[in-house]
Amino acid sequence: MPATSPEYVKTSTAAAITLGFQPGSFHRDARLTGLNLLLTYNEPCAGRCAYCGLSGNRLPDAEPTFIRVDWPVYALDAILKEVRRDSRGLERVCIGMPTHRRSWDDLLKVVNRWHRESDLLISALLTPTACRGRDFFELRAAGADMVGIAIDCATPELFERYRGRGVKGPHRWEEYWEGVSRAVTVFGRGRVGIHLIVGLGETEAEMIQTIQRAQDMGVRTHLFSFFPETGTILARRRQPPLGQYRRVQLARYIINEGLGRAEDMTFNDAGQVMDFGMDITPLVKAGEAFRTSGCPGKDGRTVACNRPYGNERPSQAIRNFPFAPEPGDIRAVERQLRQGLKGAVAHAG
Ligand code: SF4
Numbered sequence: 001m002p003a004t005s006p007e008y009v010k011t012s013t014a015a016a017i018t019l020g021f022q023p024g025s026f027h028r029d030a031r032l033t034g035l036n037l038l039l040t041y042n043e044p045c046a047g048r049c050a051y052c053g054l055s056g057n058r059l060p061d062a063e064p065t066f067i068r069v070d071w072p073v074y075a076l077d078a079i080l081k082e083v084r085r086d087s088r089g090l091e092r093v094c095i096g097m098p099t100h101r102r103s104w105d106d107l108l109k110v111v112n113r114w115h116r117e118s119d120l121l122i123s124a125l126l127t128p129t130a131c132r133g134r135d136f137f138e139l140r141a142a143g144a145d146m147v148g149i150a151i152d153c154a155t156p157e158l159f160e161r162y163r164g165r166g167v168k169g170p171h172r173w174e175e176y177w178e179g180v181s182r183a184v185t186v187f188g189r190g191r192v193g194i195h196l197i198v199g200l201g202e203t204e205a206e207m208i209q210t211i212q213r214a215q216d217m218g219v220r221t222h223l224f225s226f227f228p229e230t231g232t233i234l235a236r237r238r239q240p241p242l243g244q245y246r247r248v249q250l251a252r253y254i255i256n257e258g259l260g261r262a263e264d265m266t267f268n269d270a271g272q273v274m275d276f277g278m279d280i281t282p283l284v285k286a287g288e289a290f291r292t293s294g295c296p297g298k299d300g301r302t303v304a305c306n307r308p309y310g311n312e313r314p315s316q317a318i319r320n321f322p323f324a325p326e327p328g329d330i331r332a333v334e335r336q337l338r339q340g341l342k343g344a345v346a347h348a349g
Pocket residue numbers: 034036092093094095123124125147148149193195222293294295305
């Protein structure tokens with residue numbers, strides 16, 4: 001019998017190591033607190049996103065990676081049994097869906113099993129294209145307490161180019177934001193997050209304005225740094241410079257924590273942040289802004305979905321810290337925040 005959902009799911013490599021299904025340990029003793037799962041089918045995802053490892057237009061002989069790492073398939077029974085035996089500090093499970101005709105029904109089944117058979121909090125990572133005509137109240141009733149929607153691209157033009165008509169893909173910008181709005185109606189403000197990927201060609205100003213748009217809807221942003229997946233259309237694109245990523249991380253933190261707004265920030269002609277509209281020294285020293293942003297754990301505040309090394313190789317500078325950055329990390333971040341800034345005259349963005 002083919003190993004497909006709802007009986008089987010993919011897990012991130014970090015999840016497989018944490019569950020003891022694969023050997024390995026984490027660089028600098030990072031500890032995974034959110035278990036990331038994906039529904040799995042024999043057919044590729046019907047999406048054709050230019051950067052995604054699951055994409056239907058990815059070269060067939062490419063390594064099967066997604067968000068940089070392998071996603072091995074395991075029986076849901078085995079995963080649930082292992083988590084019940086020893087939860088290993090895990091606080092949340094996230095179930096993601098590819099664009100597939102069965103994925104909504106299977107999502108409900110898998111969410112419901114976690115709800116009945118574990119005490120982990122449950123996020124559903126929704127693909128609005130695969131949720132057409134579906135009732136999000138069913139998902140809440142099945143046991144999900146949070147929803148994520150991967151908008152990924154910061155502007156409608158980039159979305160269209162890399163996820164929509166530009167790649168003959170099925171996803172539509174308006175439908176994704178409509179999905180975000182529907183999710184807020186059902187789950188409430190603060191219970192929905194969007195994913196945005198830094199480095200797909202947007203300016204810092206464009207990314208920060210989109211983060212503010214979501215915030216005004218009651219939606220936090222979970223940031224990712226672009227990583228080129230082999231065999232995808234964007235396989236040769238470079239990762240965004242660290243300076244760009246750090247400035248967007250800090251702006252996201254300021255906006256999502258309600259400390260300031262995009263309109264208070266100042267940008268240069270290249271759209272880079274020149275001034276955050278507040279004294280950033282204490283924020284940088286505290287380091288919280290540079291930790292992974294994601295759905296929270298049981299205290300409702302500390303991020304559970306910490307995705308260690310999901311955005312870079314362990315040998316590279318850490319982009320999303322899965323733990324509290326140390327003093328040496330903070331010193332590096334202070335330097336990185338100024339990297340790559342063009343010397344143009346600052347103006348309000
Ligand atoms: S932030 Fe993490 S837990 Fe939340 S929806 Fe995204 S991947 Fe899932």
